[in-house]
Structure formats: structure tokens, C-alpha cells
Amino acid sequence: MDVRLLLISVLLGLSRAQLDGNECTKASAQSCGECIQAGEKCGWCTDEGFLKEGEQKSTRCDEIEALIKKGCTKASIEDPRGTVTVNKNQSLTDRTKDGVKLKPDQITQIQPQKLSLDLRSGEAQKFILTFKRAEDYPIDLYYLMDLSYSMKDDLENVKNLGTDLMSEMQKITSDFRIGFGSFVEKTVMPYISTTPAKLLNPCTSDQNCTSPFSYKNVLSLTSDGTQFNNLVSKQQISGNLDSPEGGFDAIMQVAVCANQIGWRNVTRLLVFSTDAGFHFAGDGKLGGIVLPNDGKCHLQDNMYTMSHYYDYPSIAHLVQKLSENNIQTIFAVTKEFQPVYQELKNLIPKSAVGTLSSDSGNVIKLIIDAYNSLSSEVILENSRLPEGVSISYISHCKNGVSKKGENGRKCSNISIGDEVMFDIEIMAKGCPSKGKSETIKIKPLGFTEEVEIILNFICECECHKDGILNSPVCSGGNGTLECGVCRCNEGWLGRLCECSQDEVLTEDLDANCRMDNKMDICSNNGECVCGTCECKKRDNPEERYSGKFCECDNFNCDRSNNKLCGGHGRCECRKCICDANYAGSACDCPLDTSTCLASNKQICNGRGTCECGVCKCTDSKFQGPTCEICPTCPGVCTKNKDCVQCRAFGTGDKKDTCEKECSYFNLITKKKKEELPEPNDQPYINHCKERDANDRWFFFTYATKSDSTIEVHVAEELGQ
Numbered sequence: 067m068d069v070r071l072l073l074i075s076v077l078l079g080l081s082r083a084q085l086d087g088n089e090c091t092k093a094s095a096q097s098c099g100e101c102i103q104a105g106e107k108c109g110w111c112t113d114e115g116f117l118k119e120g121e122q123k124s125t126r127c128d129e130i131e132a133l134i135k136k137g138c139t140k141a142s143i144e145d146p147r148g149t150v151t152v153n154k155n156q157s158l159t160d161r162t163k164d165g166v167k168l169k170p171d172q173i174t175q176i177q178p179q180k181l182s183l184d185l186r187s188g189e190a191q192k193f194i195l196t197f198k199r200a201e202d203y204p205i206d207l208y209y210l211m212d213l214s215y216s217m218k219d220d221l222e223n224v225k226n227l228g229t230d231l232m233s234e235m236q237k238i239t240s241d242f243r244i245g246f247g248s249f250v251e252k253t254v255m256p257y258i259s260t261t262p263a264k265l266l267n268p269c270t271s272d273q274n275c276t277s278p279f280s281y282k283n284v285l286s287l288t289s290d291g292t293q294f295n296n297l298v299s300k301q302q303i304s305g306n307l308d309s310p311e312g313g314f315d316a317i318m319q320v321a322v323c324a325n326q327i328g329w330r331n332v333t334r335l336l337v338f339s340t341d342a343g344f345h346f347a348g349d350g351k352l353g354g355i356v357l358p359n360d361g362k363c364h365l366q367d368n369m370y371t372m373s374h375y376y377d378y379p380s381i382a383h384l385v386q387k388l389s390e391n392n393i394q395t396i397f398a399v400t401k402e403f404q405p406v407y408q409e410l411k412n413l414i415p416k417s418a419v420g421t422l423s424s425d426s427g428n429v430i431k432l433i434i435d436a437y438n439s440l441s442s443e444v445i446l447e448n449s450r451l452p453e454g455v456s457i458s459y460i461s462h463c464k465n466g467v468s469k470k471g472e473n474g475r476k477c478s479n480i481s482i483g484d485e486v487m488f489d490i491e492i493m494a495k496g497c498p499s500k501g502k503s504e505t506i507k508i509k510p511l512g513f514t515e516e517v518e519i520i521l522n523f524i525c526e527c528e529c530h531k532d533g534i535l536n537s538p539v540c541s542g543g544n545g546t547l548e549c550g551v552c553r554c555n556e557g558w559l560g561r562l563c564e565c566s567q568d569e570v571l572t573e574d575l576d577a578n579c580r581m582d583n584k585m586d587i588c589s590n591n592g593e594c595v596c597g598t599c600e601c602k603k604r605d606n607p608e609e610r611y612s613g614k615f616c617e618c619d620n621f622n623c624d625r626s627n628n629k630l631c632g633g634h635g636r637c638e639c640r641k642c643i644c645d646a647n648y649a650g651s652a653c654d655c656p657l658d659t660s661t662c663l664a665s666n667k668q669i670c671n672g673r674g675t676c677e678c679g680v681c682k683c684t685d686s687k688f689q690g691p692t693c694e695i696c697p698t699c700p701g702v703c704t705k706n707k708d709c710v711q712c713r714a715f716g717t718g719d720k721k722d723t724c725e726k727e728c729s730y731f732n733l734i735t736k737k738k739k740e741e742l743p744e745p746n747d748q749p750y751i752n753h754c755k756e757r758d759a760n761d762r763w764f765f766f767t768y769a770t771k772s773d774s775t776i777e778v779h780v781a782e783e784l785g786q
Contacts, residue, residue: 094124098144098527098549101127103497106189109145111138112529112550123551144527148189154180158198170332175200176515185494186524195517197444197510198485204241204332206287210316212340213248215269215305223427228294231430244294245287245327249316250278251306252373254353258306268305270761276302280373281316283365287328309755310343318379319370321387323363331514334393337433339422341400350377361387385414394512396436398422398429402753416440416512445476445511446488454498460489496606497525581615592616626654664692702768703754710766711758714780718759731776739765739781
């Protein structure tokens with residue numbers, strides 16, 4: 067009975083420790099390893115005589131000063147510290163060294179190159195990463211061109227691009243290579259006409275066009291500008307039916323077919339030239355193509371052979387592959403599509419947009435300007451972090467400018483020879499990866515160089531290695547004496563392993579460990595030791611069972627987005643206590659309706675209700691985050707095409723009923739399409755490009771003004 071009373075008092079001491087204050091005592095650590103994982107300030111006293119009669123093991127874990135006040139000597143305190151070790155620290159180099167031209171793999175722009183970090187829970191380890199933009203760094207540039215019919219005059223100007231661009235790029239680097247590829251569209255209906263005649267010549271009968279194709283690698287990367295000119299001059303325009311093009315298929319192949327394209331581990335530039343929009347994931351369903359793009363290379367004889375089999379890639383998929391392959395993209399597009407590609411640029415890191423003249427006459431200046439803009443900015447990214455590990459950046463850029471947070475990852479306006487530095491801080495919480503070493507990498511976007519960082523986690527104390535098996539201190543050999551405490555052998559309990567399970571696990575005592583007769587002992591979350599529940603410990607020290615019968619915990623609440631209580635509340639006894647402005651069993655119901663505002667400032671576009679910050683569309687035709695997408699609604703351009711044609715040109719299917727059916731808008735004519743309103747001139751404007759009965763393009767804009775009147779601007783000049 068005395069032993070039972072002793073164990074009960076020990077457990078009562080545990081409760082007092084939990085009610086005590088700091089993170090060390092709250093952890094209720096039963097071993098040195100658990101203690102040092104509780105926080106960076108926590109130490110463990112290994113002195114065997116430190117505990118007084120009746121005190122529990124967790125009393126050994128506390129802040130260093132508190133342990134000393136309790137009588138533990140500094141020599142007896144386990145308090146391991148993390149370290150940073152630089153394993154590879156090659157100096158930053160210039161493009162030339164001692165007059166000898168260096169190969170790309172001999173150039174170092176980032177320092178250090180490899181480190182090892184020993185991480186203790188809660189203790190951040192810091193190091194400095196330096197980046198220097200090298201002089202005369204090699205460049206590979208691949209020119210990817212839209213060869214649909216509307217780009218006919220552009221092709222003429224690109225035919226001399228090789229030697230001209232070589233001449234200009236020689237001012238930047240002496241090691242420059244250029245390649246060329248072209249694209250049109252998927253070779254199935256409704257993107258192209260599949261009639262035999264149109265498959266041979268998709269253009270009008272008086273035009274000699276090549277058969278339609280998805281993507282063709284015309285010339286792999288080469289330093290021979292004349293070869294570029296010769297091959298490009300042999301290219302012919304093709305054609306398709308719809309206005310958006312299949313450029314995303316081409317970009318994906320250029321990114322993942324490294325061997326066929328000939329990419330080196332140098333600066334990689336992809337110039338994407340077009341005068342139209344783009345198809346993306348989901349559009350393939352129009353042609354009966356439902357398999358998602360697999361992101362793999364499918365070039366045979368330099369032709370993309372799976373356009374009929376795989377859907378277009380998504381924007382996110384392209385971002386992933388361009389980043390993985392260190393490719394920086396320059397979108398050279400006409401003024402009409404600037405807004406579209408500006409939005410795309412915002413989604414693709416290390417990309418730029420330039421305005422292409424109607425005949426691509428300014429393409430060299432556009433490429434030089436875009437390259438200078440891209441190369442003058444460095445943005446750091448890191449690989450996926452192990453769970454429980456965090457990283458932060460502080461940038462130190464030119465002119466003494468320092469930034470934190472997401473802006474701490476980048477520096478701008480970097481000239482050749484400039485050095486910028488980044489303070490990087492990495493911290494672990496608990497014992498990530500169960501103590502196994504992990505490797506992460508940090509690299510500047512668009513560059514092949516990277517820093518390798520090996521993370522070693524301090525999950526045990528040094529004294530753990532010196533445990534004495536079957537120590538006499540542990541009640542005559544009932545446990546291992548480890549770091550000053552007894553780790554009991556199977557079948558023994560207590561501070562000194564003095565309590566046999568056979569003695570204490572009786573039916574009378576078990577009854578005190580049940581909430582009622584129908585419940586499990588200690589709710590199956592602990593052990594009944596001498597009539598009192600001793601709750602189980604979790605691998606994660608932040609997760610705890612609690613309560614008289616271990617019936618509560620702080621980790622089994624409802625989750626949202628894989629976050630406990632949605633990240634907007636705390637878990638108390640398996641129920642979420644939500645923060646202000648949140649509700650629901652998982653605190654995943656925001657009471658704010660701002661996320662439901664459509665572009666017209668109406669809640670859910672007036673076609674749905676806002677529930678928990680998410681639109682529930684009540685009109686079955688509409689969908690999307692704000693009920694503004696209507697896949698089955700006819701497009702504005704297609705819907706109004708016939709009325710615009712009959713009023714502007716007196717032709718089309720509605721020319722006989724024009725006055726009756728087509729008076730619902732105000733018509734304004736312009737001489738040329740360049741005179742049509744710009745996208746930002748008025749709200750809710752649509753730019754349209756449709757074919758008339760003679761298979762010629764006509765151009766118009768459609769806009770709903772603030773007073774609900776409809777205004778249409780039409781260009782009198784037709785296109786081929």
C-alpha cells in the first residue's frame with residue numbers, strides 16, 4: 067500500500083507541474099530527449115540525487131537558471147546546442163581567371179555550396195548566402211514562334227534573327243547559342259479543319275501553307291546564327307480555326323525535352339512569340355481529349371506526337387516544369403494580348419512580357435530588354451521542408467536596402483559583378499523525421515547552381531549513450547539508469563521501477579481509472595497506475611492527452627485544409643474554440659463575405675449565396691469562386707457576331723432581319739483594329755476576332771457601360 071500511495075503522490079506532482087508555467091515544465095518530460103525537444107531554454111539535470119522523495123522524473127526538466135536554483139550543478143545539466151558547419155565554400159568567380167576562359171561548370175555565383183546544420187528544437191541556426199552575378203555568363207536562347215496564318219509577316223522578319231541576335235548578344239556574352247521551334251494547334255477538330263484539302267493546306271486556296279501541326283523543334287540550340295537563318299527561312303505558315311493557340315503544349319515540350327533541345331546548365335531563356343491567346347488544361351475536352359498532360363517528353367523526329375492524346379498543361383504544371391528546368395520565359399506578344407500575358411507573368415516566376423510590333427520588327431530589342439530585366443533580379447527558392455522545419459530570409463541588396471518576409475527572398479537592379487547577401491535562418495520544432503537526417507536545397511530561380519543543406523536533428527542527449535542496463539539504482543536492476551533517471555524494464559513502473567504491474571493492476575484500483583463501468587481504463591489513452599491514470603506520451607511533444615481519465619486531447623479536433631481547427635482556433639478536449647470572425651466545428655467558416663465579391667462588386671455575382679466565405683451558386687448555369695463563369699453560355703463574341711456583321715458591313719446571316727434583331731447596341735466604326743478601345747479604357751470590355759462569310763477576319767469590341775447601355779466598336783479594315 068505504501069508503494070501505491072507513493073505512486074499516487076508522484077502522479078499528483080505531475081498535475082502540479084502541468085499547471086506550473088514555462089514550456090519546459092509543461093512538457094512533463096519523462097526523459098532527457100523529451101526535455102530538450104520541449105524548447106531551446108530547457109535543460110535536464112542528470113544528477114542521480116537531484117530528485118527529492120516523491121518528486122517525479124519531469125522535475126529534472128526546467129530552464130537552466132531554475133535547475134541551478136533547485137540545486138543542480140552546471141556540470142550535471144544536459145543542454146546540447148545546435149551548430150552550423152560549412153562543408154563546401156568555393157569562392158565566387160569571375161567569367162575569366164588569369165586570362166583563361168572558364169567553362170560554365172567552373173563558374174561559381176553562389177556561396178557557400180554545402181552546409182550541415184545540427185538543429186535543436188526551438189533554436190534557430192543562421193548562415194549567410196552570397197550571390198554574385200558573373201560576367202560573360204553563357205546563355206542558351208530558344209525562340210518558340212506561333213506559325214498560325216496571322217503571324218505571316220512576323221515570320222519574314224524572324225528569318226534573319228539568328229545572325230542579328232548573335233551580333234547583339236555578343237555584347238553581353240561570348241558564349242551564346244540559339245534554337246528555334248514553332249507551334250500551331252492540336253491536330254483534331256474543332257481546333258483545325260480535318261477535311262483532306264484543309265489538312266494539306268489549311269489556308270485559302272490562293273495561299274501556300276504547310277499542314278497544321280502541334281509543335282516542331284526546327285533547330286536545336288546552336289552557336290551557328292547562319293544555320294538558324296537558313297532553317298527558319300524554309301519555314302512556312304500554317305493555319306487553324308480558333309483564335310487561341312496550342313502554345314502551352316509547345317512550352318511543356320521545350321521545358322522537359324532537354325536532350326533534344328540541347329539545353330546546357332547555363333542561363334536558359336525561352337522566347338514565346340504570338341499574337342493570340344492560349345488554350346490550357348480542360349480545353350482539350352472540346353476535342354474529346356480528357357487525359358491530363360503527363361509533363362513528359364514526346365518528341366519523335368522533332369515533332370510532338372501526343373497532342374491528340376494528352377490535354378493542354380495547366381498553368382501550375384507549366385510553372386513547376388519551367389522552375390524545375392531553370393527556364394526563364396519571355397512572352398513577346400502583340401499589344402492586344404498584353405493584359406492576358408501580364409496576368410500569366412504574375413503566375414510564372416522569373417518571366418517577362420514585351421510588346422511585339424505587328425510584324426515582329428522590334429523583337430531583338432524586346433529580347434535584350436527582357437533579358438536585362440530578368441538577369442538583374444535574383445529570387446531564392448527552397449525545396450520542400452520536412453514537417454516541423456521552418457525557414458526565413460532577410461535580403462541585403464544594393465544601396466543598403468534590407469527586406470524581410472517574402473521580399474527577403476529577392477534583390478533587384480543587380481548589375482554584373484554586384485554581390486548581394488541573404489541572412490537565412492532555419493529552425494526545427496520537436497524532433498522532425500523521427501531524428502533522421504534530411505537534405506534541403508536553396509537556389510536562385512532561373513539558375514542551375516544551388517546550396518545543399520543537410521539537416522541533423524538533436525533528439526537525444528549525450529548521456530543517452532551512457533545508460534547503465536539493469537542498474538542497481540533502479541530497484542535492484544528493474545530498469546536502465548539513463549541521464550539520471552530509471553527507464554523501467556517491461557513489467558515495472560514507478561520513479562525507481564519499484565512497482566510491479568502485477569501488484570497495481572487489480573480490479574479495485576482499475577475502477578478508479580474508469581469514467582463509468584462501460585468505459586475503457588483511462589479511456590484507452592493511458593495506464594492505471596496505483597488507481598490513477600497516467601496518460602500516454604505522444605511522439606509529438608506538442609500533442610497531449612489530459613483529464614482525470616485521459617479523456618481529453620489537443621489534437622483530435624476537426625480539421626480543415628489539413629490544419630487543426632482550420633488554423634483559426636485551438637483544440638481543447640477534442641472541441642475547437644474558434645478565433646473571432648470564424649465559426650464551425652473546424653473553425654473553417656469565415657464570417658467575412660469579402661471573398662465572395664464578384665468583379666461587379668456584387669455578392670456571388672447576384673447568382674448565389676455566400677456561405678462560410680465561399681459562393682454557393684443558385685443559378686445552375688453559373689459556377690466558379692464568385693459565380694461568374696458560365697461554360698454553357700454563348701460567348702459574347704460568338705453571340706453578337708452576326709448582328710455586328712450585318713450592321714457594320716451589311717452581310718451575314720442576319721442581314722435581312724438586322725433592323726429588327728440587332729438594334730440593341732450603339733455602333734461606332736473605326737478605320738483599323740489598332741484604333742479600337744484598349745482593354746483598360748472601360749470596364750467589362752471584350753475584344754473579339756471573328757470570321758465573315760468570305761472567311762476573312764473582322765475585329766470588334768463589346769462593352770457594357772455603367773448605365774447598362776451596350777457599345778460596339780468595329781474596325782472597317784478586314785484581316786486575312
